[in-house]
Amino acid sequence: MTVPNHFELIGTDGAARTGRLTTPHGVVRTPAFMPVGTAGAMKGLHWREVRDAGADIVLGNTYHLMLRPGAERIAALGGLQRFTTWNGPMLTDSGGFQVMSLAQLRKVNEQAVTFRSHIDGAAIELSPERAIEVQRLLGSDIAMQLDECVRLPADRADIERAMQLSLRWAERCKRAFETAPDGYMLFGIVQGGDVPELRHASAQGLIDIGFHGYAIGGLAVGEPQDVMLAMIEEAAPILPAERPRYLMGVGTPEDMLEAVARSIDMFDCVMPTRNGRHGLAFTQYGPINLRNAKHADDPRPLDEESDWPSARTYSRAYLHHLVRSSETLGAMLLSEINIAYYQRLMRDIRAAIAVGQFEEFRLRTRAAWERGDIAAR
Known part of the structure; x- marks a missing residue:
């Protein structure tokens, strides 16, 4: 059976792509970064700030939401969008990664993970x-789809076992999804660790099953960046060009910029909010650690050229004070500033691809990060 396609590829520049993914709750412009609202809330931010920052889509987590408050309860209250008031496009991960990383006394067999x-x-x-x-x-x-994610480094035998199990689970997930209303989507997840031939086999197996989109999973789990990028280069060219490609759990601005250069369309990561809660700001100058004492007397804003008000308004000295005093406002401000920067980066990437200048943008952006705001870092 042919799987409907809801993704429109608008333009390319080298391997970089820009497109439009149409969902029942709205359109997602790609490349897209999905802020992570793990338990139905964005840590440190109001949903309106996520919207105002330019996010088209957010992520919720099956593992956390099924445990509390419970999927049946959320359904009775109108679904996750109504429950949270987000009311826009939303992706949920399957919970497999959280089971492997958080759950105690887990056991995996052919039928399920307990x-x-x-x-x-x-x-x-x-x-x-x-x-x-x-x-x-x-x-x-x-x-x-539900998959088994293996942390790297790992033995090849364990990586292959988990990859093959994930393929069998992918078939079962697709069958279970067949009754979903039109317009809703199911993505398969390419596994295979850091073994190229296993990545190839996983990608081809998922294509044979057929999904609305394809994710690359099992990366950003302890491996160096060059391994992550090499695995993207192995898997992405195999995936159907007309379908969206999602790199799960990634990452830093640099990771995303390099992944876009390798044809990735979608990203998610807790990093903007998690790092914001710990005093780290992402800016066009690169990351700035507001915990450092050198900021205590600095009256400058984080970025006077930013289009996000909080990045232009509050001094580094005040942000430093909030962070060192463990004031909640500091975590809130840096989280919104970081989410806004990630969305600005996606917007600028889309614009550069649209006019055939992505490589120039990539080099210019990397140079700015490497040069940094030397006086302030």
Whole structure:
């Protein structure tokens, strides 16, 4: 059966792509960065700030939401968009990564992964069918297949076992998704660790099954950046050009810039908000650590050229004071500043691709990061 395609590829510049993904809750411009609202909330930000920053789509997490407040409860309250008031496009990951990283006493077999909740120790089973059921109850526009993610470095035998299991689970997820309404999407996840031939086999196996879009998973889990980029180069060219490509859990501005150069369309990461809560700001000059004492008497804003008001308004000295005093306002301001910077980077990338100047933009942006705001860092 042919899988409908909701992605329009608008333009390319080298391998870099810009496009439009149409979901039941709106259009997503790509390349796109999805801020992570793990448990149905963006840590340190109001949803209106996420919208105002320019985000088209956000991410919610199946693992956390199924544990609390519960998928059935969210469905009874109108679905995740209504529950959160986001009301825009939303992707939910399957929960597989969180099971592997957070759950206690987990056990994986052919049928499912069983684990104990990190909240109360309750025994829970998550099968491919249940992962899809939860995501459909949440009402996300884009659901992800359940997979097994192996942290790197790992033995090849374990990587191959998990990859093959993920392929079998992908088939079951697709069957479970067949009753979803028109317009909703299911993405498959390419696994295979840092082994090129396993990445090839995983990508081809997913194509044979057929999905609305394809993610590359199992990266940004401890491997060096050059390994991550090499695995993108192995997997991405195999994937259908007319379908969206999503690099899961990535990353830094540099990671995203280099991944776009390798034809990736979508990203998510907790880094902008997590780092903001710990005093690190992302700017056009590169990262600035506001915990450093050198900022204590600096009256300058973070970036007087930013189009985000908080980056232009508050002095580095005041932000330093808030961070060192553990004031909640400091975490809130830096989180919104970081989300806004990530969205600005995506917007500028899309604009550069559209006019055939992505490579010039990439080199210029990297040079600015490397040069930095020397006097202030």
